[in-house]
Amino acid sequence: MKPTLAALLAENRPRVVQELAKKMGERAGPTYAALSPEELLPRMEAAFEAMYQAVDQGKPEVLNDFVSASMRQRMAERYALEEMQTLLSLLRQVVLGLVDSAYGDVPEQRLAASRTVEELSHGALQQAFQVYLEAYEEQVELQRRTLSELSTPVIKVYENVLVLPLVGAIDTERARRIMEELLTGITRHQAELVIIDITGVPVVDTAVANHLIQTIKAARLLGARSILVGISGEVAQALVHLQIDLSGVVTRSNLQAGIEYALEQMGLEIVPRSLPTGVPEEAVEEAGR
């Protein structure tokens, strides 16, 4: 009777680790390749140790935990998954080689040991993928949240005047956020005029139009008047076809016209300063327009 797989692994530990480190150095991606042998060795040893413990105790969790821990640690690196995959497949390859040479003449034991190794590496690989996927999803969720925060800026452009530039598609969830942000912005700045710029909204359907109307009505309840600007030709067509009544809403062609209207409402006006010499008249006219 030959020694058990655990005993075999324990016995050949230094040789296996060395071989693993050598192969890893040859095969692996930028991170491992950049490591010196002295740095590489402890990592290989840790991987081997996890494998050994898993075999010795009959607990695949030991190896899985090692995989999870080192994946989480190295998540920020671009090649984390790729290299874990390489490491696990090399570990499997090296250990299987050992099994083959040790149990070459005892088919039953060879089969059993191979199966154990295969199952362990398969499970570990699966674990690596799962951890990677979870971390990835977490990141996507984080970005989604950041994006939605960025999506509703309320900007004060002048005393009592706010601008709400809307960019991108508006769904119910976002419409609700927009309304909340705008209303709190109005009370915070005590703004009397709000310019809602929908230049960047690609599609306006009944739902979006209703959200906008609701927002405008709610703003009015607070005591702020709204000016809707940036309605493109297509959007105007859509609004008329959908028979959406915007008659109670002040509309202007673009943000500039909206700001001019807002200032006018407050009895203000943008005028050119007294002419410095040497400025051509057309430029002044342009600026005044």
Place this chain on the structure above:
Amino acid sequence: MATPLIRIPILQIEDFLVASIQVALHDRSAVQFRDDLLQRIHETKAKGLIIDLTAVDIVDSFIGRLIGDVAEMAALMGTRVVVSGLQPAVAITLTELGLELPGIITALNLEKGISILRRLTRQEEEDQG
């Protein structure tokens, strides 16, 4: 035992009446408030009325409708109504309930409410005179 009746004080400043609601109104108190307001408008012949809701966090459909009614009734008696200081959450609730207070002038705060009333009454006087 019914909830105690709350009377909202109604103050007079120049030609205007000011009522600031500081507590959550029960239906009965709200009706009392409406009656008090109309009574005071009748007594004082005020040109304007400001209902300040700065301290109100919650408005239900009954109160929302009641404020709309008061505005209409006051208009019949020749008094302009301004609602001031609505909280964002209250404004959202009202629009969701479909109570957009269409006939009512709104103002961000009491001060702006008074200046709006002043401007309106001055305009009217100019128009008449």
